[in-house]
Amino acid sequence: MQQPQPVTSMPAPVPVDMLGRGHSAQFSPARPFTDEEHGTWAAILALHRPRRQAQIVSIFPDGVAKLAMDGERIPSLDDINGRLAALTGWRGVYVKGLEDGNAFYPLLRDRYFPIGNFVRDRKDLNYTPAPDIVHDLYGHLPFHADRAYADYCQRYGEFACQFLGDPVRLQRLERYFWFTIEFGLVKTPAGRRIFGAGIASSVGECAYALSDQPEVRPFDVEAICARDYRVDEMQKVLFELESPEQLYQSFSKLKACVQA
Ligand SMILES: [Fe+2]
Numbered sequence: 001m002q003q004p005q006p007v008t009s010m011p012a013p014v015p016v017d018m019l020g021r022g023h024s025a026q027f028s029p030a031r032p033f034t035d036e037e038h039g040t041w042a043a044i045l046a047l048h049r050p051r052r053q054a055q056i057v058s059i060f061p062d063g064v065a066k067l068a069m070d071g072e073r074i075p076s077l078d079d080i081n082g083r084l085a086a087l088t089g090w091r092g093v094y095v096k097g098l099e100d101g102n103a104f105y106p107l108l109r110d111r112y113f114p115i116g117n118f119v120r121d122r123k124d125l126n127y128t129p130a131p132d133i134v135h136d137l138y139g140h141l142p143f144h145a146d147r148a149y150a151d152y153c154q155r156y157g158e159f160a161c162q163f164l165g166d167p168v169r170l171q172r173l174e175r176y177f178w179f180t181i182e183f184g185l186v187k188t189p190a191g192r193r194i195f196g197a198g199i200a201s202s203v204g205e206c207a208y209a210l211s212d213q214p215e216v217r218p219f220d221v222e223a224i225c226a227r228d229y230r231v232d233e234m235q236k237v238l239f240e241l242e243s244p245e246q247l248y249q250s251f252s253k254l255k256a257c258v259q260a
Contacts, residue, residue, distance in 0.1 A: 023110075025103040026096040028117040030077060037119040038073040044125055044134050045070065047203045055206045057186050057193040057244065059149060063142025074133060077115065084141060088150035092141055098130055101160065101170040108157025111150070113140055126204035139201025152248045153181070159251070163258065172225040172258045179224045180247055185209060185216060185240040192216075195241060205234065214238045219246055221253040 033041075049070070053061050064070055067083050081091040093107065094117040107114055115136040120128040128135060144150045156177070163169040182198035192210060199205040208214065214234070217223070219241045229235065241247050 023103070023106055025093075025099050025107060025114060028094040028096045030094060031117065033074050033119065036122065040119050040122050040125070041074045041134060041138075042072045043122070044203070045072075045138065047125065051203065051206060052200070055194055055210060056200050057188060057195050059146040059244070060142050060194075060200055063145035064138075066145045067142060069138060069142065074119070074137075077137070080137070080141060084145060087145050088147055090141075090144040090150050090154075092137060101174060102164045105157045105160035105164065105173075108153055109161050110157075111154050113144060113153075115141075126202055135197070135201045139197040143197060148248055149244065155251065156181075159255070159258075169258050175227055175229065176221070176224050176254060176258075178229050179227065179239050180219075180241070183209075183229075183235050183238060184219075184247070185238050186244060187240060187242055192240065195244065195247075208234050209238060216240050218242075219250075221250055221257055225254075225257040 052064070066087060067075075067080050069075055069080065077092050077094065084090050084092070088111075090111045090113060092115040093112045095114040097116055097118075099107070099114050104114065113136065116130065116132045118132050120132045120134060144153065160170070160173045163173065178198075180196065182196045184195035185199075186193050186195040194200050194206055194209055199209045215237045217237060217239050219239045224239060227237070
């Protein structure tokens with residue numbers, strides 16, 4: 001006689017409160033990470049820890065502390081989300097990989113940030129061709145613990161959602177996101193600091209961005225919306241904000257450039 005199969009329950013890949021809201025992202029269920037994956041996380045944070053206060057705009061190290069993300073193991077996303085949601089209403093949500101604009105911007109609109117549910121290879125401590133959990137969870141989420149930054153990203157997502165399915169305008173929005181949220185620099189009273197999560201999550205990119213190698217240009221909405229970029233090399237040109245508020249207050253210019 002055949003024995004009844006045990007009932008197993010898989011974690012739902014889509015957070016319950018997102019069901020029925022039209023999200024097209026490729027969600028991924030939470031999973032246990034291997035010791036090798038935890039080790040890669042720990043190795044990258046060990047390289048970063050002594051440098052980030054001096055290299056990255058203060059909202060980043062402040063966010064790492066607020067979210068208690070600085071441990072030796074990949075933190076539980078539920079734990080991080082509990083702290084982050086209490087601060088700014090944002091949450092991370094696991095996805096399989098890079099999302100295109102049509103899936104990405106509705107997430108931002110609803111205060112969700114996609115987190116690639118995989119860890120780069122141990123040999124790629126300094127660079128990952130695809131955004132992994134180190135880039136997304138460690139590189140991006142601490143910024144979202146800052147209220148002004150968090151509100152700006154939500155407005156950005158809401159604005160971008162007007163242009164889903166419009167490749168020309170989505171490209172302008174992606175360029176803008178790339179040169180600010182991912183690869184921006186910012187002036188501070190203490191000197192030039194990294195503002196972009198794409199730089200912040202890489203020790204090598206941090207050193208390069210603050211060296212005299214890249215050409216640093218003043219923040220310019222029109223120039224950014226018109227500028228192509230490559231994802232497979234260090235950025236030859238970076239843009240520097242006068243302050244984070246310059247970005248947060250650039251919406252009317254952005255609207256004009258994207259809608260032109
Ligand atoms: Fe990113």
